[in-house]
Amino acid sequence: MSQNKRTKDTFPESPEPYWRDFITLPEFPQLEDNLQVDVVIVGGGITGLTAAYLLVKEGLKVAVLEAGKLLNGTTGHTTAKVTVQHGLIYDEFIQNIGKSRTRLYYEANAEALSFIRKTIEEHSIDCDFSEQDAYIYATTEHYARKLEKEAKAYAKLGIDGGLVNNLALDIDIQNGLVMKNQAQFHPVKYLARFIDVIKEKGGLIFEDTTAVNVKTGKEPVVFTRKGLEVTGRYVLVCSHFPFYEGKGFYFTRMHAERSYVVAVKTKKHYPGGMYINAEDPVRSLRSTMMNGEEIVLVGGESHKTGQGTDTMAHYKALETFGDELFGIDRVAYRWSAQDLVTLDKLPYIGELTSGEANILVATGYRKWGMTNGTAAALLLRDYVMQQETPYQKLFTPSRFYLHPSLKNFLVENANVAGHLIKGKIEAPNRKMNDFANDEGGVVIHKGQRKGVYKDKEGALHVVDTTCTHLGCEVEWNDGERTWDCPCHGSRFSYTGEVIEGPAETPLQQHDHHFLDNFTSEDSGY
Incomplete structure (x- = not known):
């Protein structure tokens, strides 16, 4: 990669994430023949690979089908914060789904963080894992009051954290909220070890193999674009947006958001910690090491997919923020990611449609996929091994919490209708x-x-x-x-x-x- 001196509005030409650079993953063949296994997993991101890792350790024969290359989707484009601080969410959840369900959400993700930490220790994975405190900060009085409510929710749920008056960053804040003992890591280095274990224990991985449909039944069959069939006792749909929806109508119950990252070499030293603001536009910060030097990941600028402004303007806004805060020598990388948000902001994990107990789905992580995706894999393992957990009812895709699901359902589908009409009647005048x-x-x-x-x-x-x-x-x-x-x-x-x-x-x-x-x-x- 070019290491030229930064100039105004100069970005790396292609939007490629740092995580996939300087690391060579093994390559896997396309599926060439029909196959019979215990579990068919569609999707080679953090959920699919973690689920495969867990299930081969249980002695099951597993096949992973990835439409492109492993870890080149949302997992490969994350900021890789391993935290249970998922924005301003816990007070909102308590109001909408109650304290007990909110506590379950926290526990599921806290267990995911613990699993990641223990697995790294067990396998001695060199993945730049480091403990970090996570902060949300507010620069307006309105969101300062929201942080006060969120701090009270932390206290109700027993979360280790609380309000702070200032940050180590040079930002004038109205309020701040810390969650202690969170973490960050290099997601591709972490999951590369899972790939090794899957191979060692006889699991099968296929790249450039696109799943397009499922035939339901006692032993469901996954059909690929080339007409091949993979049969299993269970099918796990871990393909970000479900490649097969059954009767779930997931496209009416989620919306897609894009967000952006610039990885920058800064003039000022980064003080440590992970940060995100409470207001819009979103600003997210963390650091990592690249070839022995520190780089800062400046993320945010979220918007619904296809509904943003000039896309490069989002990168430029992040660069400006980073430059004002730290001074930028150069922009080393830029990339974007797509995330799915459900009606009630809880992931959908469980039976794809009610009554199909052997076709399971995991989706809708709302930009917090490192813990939510890991929690999903742990829960999918429990479904396959027929072990009941308290999380099944919380995350089941068939749930419908009247508030806010009904309101958000109406809002999201009105938004879709508006863009459908707008696209048909607008008259671009370019030649x-x-x-x-x-x-x-x-x-x-x-x-x-x-x-x-x-x-x-x-x-x-x-x-x-x-x-x-x-x-x-x-x-x-x-x-x-x-x-x-x-x-x-x-x-x-x-x-x-x-x-x-x-x-x-x-x-x-x-x-x-x-x-x-x-x-x-x-x-x-």
Whole structure:
């Protein structure tokens, strides 16, 4: 990677996370034959690999199917805070679902943190694990009062923490809240050891193997895009957005959010700790070591997928914040992540649809996937081993807490309807000759909405902008060079291939015959 001196508005060209650099993971083949196992796990992130690790240790034959490469999804794009401090959530949970259920949420995630800590010790995993205190801070009176309520919730739940008046950071705060003895780590180094154990104990891992459907029954069958079948006693759907929804209608019960990270070499020393603000726009901070030097991860700028401003503006806003706080020598990496938020902000973990006890799902971690994803894997292990736990009822996907689920259901689906209509009636006025190399956007061609990207060599890539999930119109994401759906969070490459579900089929691509007629004269009204 280039180590050039930082200049204004200069970022690494490609949005790649630090976690996958300087580390070589083993490669795995595509699935080539039908297969029979005990447990089929779809998804090679923290939940899928942790569940596979746990189940092979129980003596079960496990197959992991990953559509792309292991740890290249949300797990590989995290900030990797291993904390039970999940923003301002505990007072809200007590109000909505009661103290006892809220305590269970805390305990499930605290057990996940403990599991991570003990597993690192057991296997002597060198993954830059360090104990850190976690802080939420408020810069306004309104959120200062919210932190006071959150501190009272900590006291009710027995959480080790409390209010603080100042931070080690040069930020003027109105209030702060600390949770003691949390942690951070390198997620890919951590999970690389799990991959080794899965292999050692006979588990099977397949990359570039996309699961597309499930045949239910006593022994459910997972079908791949190439028409192959993997049969098991259980299927675990750990694919971020469920690749198979059954009758769960998950796309109506979750929304997708994108957030951004810049990894920067700073002039000022980082004081330690993990930080996040209470207000919008979100600002998140932690540090890590890279080749013997400290870098700071500046994260935040959350927005619903496909509904943000100029995407590069989010990176620039984080750079500005980091520069004002620490002084930046250079931006070493930049990347973004996509997370799913459920109606009541609790993950969905358990039976995919009520009555299908052998098809299990884990999704909706609300940006706190290191502990929630680990808690999910532990719970999925208990389901498969038929061990009842107090967490099953809390996280079951079939739950419906009237408040706030009904309100949020109405709000989210009104938002979807609004963007569906907006995409159909808006009239972009750009023409083909408006685009420079490495630029994309929407045009109208003969009355039809098309997505155009002109690559670095000047070649055109044109797709139909209608999302193949439910027909919303995708928007151009210039930071990642993708087409993002504002309705349910599907994402596509500039050539139209699916990157994130719930969409399963690519956008319609247009070949050279179409492009021959796609002139500047007929690229607009």
